[in-house]
Structures are given as C-alpha cells and as structure tokens.
Amino acid sequence: MPDLLVKLSWSLLCLAHLVPAAALLQPSLLVPLYDVDPASGAGLLLRHRAALFLAVALVCAYAALAPDGRRAAGLVVSVSVVGFLVLYVGAGAPAGALRTVALTDALLLPPLTVAVWSAWRA
Numbered sequence: 001m002p003d004l005l006v007k008l009s010w011s012l013l014c015l016a017h018l019v020p021a022a023a024l025l026q027p028s029l030l031v032p033l034y035d036v037d038p039a040s041g042a043g044l045l046l047r048h049r050a051a052l053f054l055a056v057a058l059v060c061a062y063a064a065l066a067p068d069g070r071r072a073a074g075l076v077v078s079v080s081v082v083g084f085l086v087l088y089v090g091a092g093a094p095a096g097a098l099r100t101v102a103l104t105d106a107l108l109l110p111p112l113t114v115a116v117w118s119a120w121r122a
Contacts, residue, residue: 001114001117001118007064007065008111009112009114009118010060010061010063010064010070011060011061012108012111013060013077013081013108013111014057014058014060014061014064016108017053017056017057017060017077017080018054019033020033020050020053020101021050021051021053021054021057023047024047024050024051024053027047030043030047032097033101034046035096035097053080055076056076056077059072059073059076059077060073063119067122070115070118070119071120073115073119074112074115074116074119074120077112077115081105081108081109081112082112085105085106088101088102
C-alpha cells in the first residue's frame with residue numbers, strides 16, 4: 001500500500017478528531033456539534049470528551065509520521081470510530097446532532113481501514 005495513502009488516511013483521521021476536540025477550548029461549539037448547553041453537566045462531560053478527542057487526534061498525527069506507533073494508534077482510533085457507530089446503532093440511530101457524528105464516523109471507515117490494515121499487515 002502506498003505510504004502516501006497511509007499518511008493521508010492517518011491525517012484525515014486526525015483532522016476529523018480535531019473538530020470535536022476544539023470544544024475543549026471553545027465550549028460554545030457544543031451547541032452546534034451536539035445540541036448541548038456547555039454550562040450543563042452533559043456539557044462538562046462533552047468537554048472532557050473533547051480532551052480525549054484531542055488525544056486521539058495527537059495519536060493519529062503521530063502515526064502519520066511514525067510507523068512504529070501505528071498499531072497502537074489503530075486500536076485507539078478504532079475504539080473511537082467503531083465504538084461510537086456501534087453505540088449509535090444500538091440506540092436506534094437517533095436523529096439530530098448525533099446523526100451527523102455517525103455519518104462522519106461512517107465516512108472515516110475507509111481511511112480507518114487503510115490505516116489499520118497497513119499497520120497490522122507489516
């Protein structure tokens with residue numbers, strides 16, 4: 001698999017996780033992203049989630065540059081993307097802001113497949 005495709009896949013995964021990570025520094029983003037009041041208890045939990053998304057994004061950025069970190073990064077980002085999709089479907093695929101999150105994660109499945117496949121085939 002071409003290295004450029006692998007690096008591009010990791011970069012897309014990184015960028016996708018930076019969007020919700022931005023709510024860590026700008027809590028008002030929780031309203032358009034999740035339709036949640038940033039001052040609520042759920043808002044606090046989602047800001048913590050934003051911090052975890054920052055960690056996922058950093059791991060993906062590292063994996064784009066360092067092949068030795070790709071297996072562990074593949075596990076982390078797979079839990080993020082696939083985990084949410086499983087939970088979303090299990091909840092009956094609710095409409096609203098969560099549908100956008102699910103669609104984004106579904107669009108991440110091809111680059112995730114490329115990234116994980118390349119990490120584990122070596």
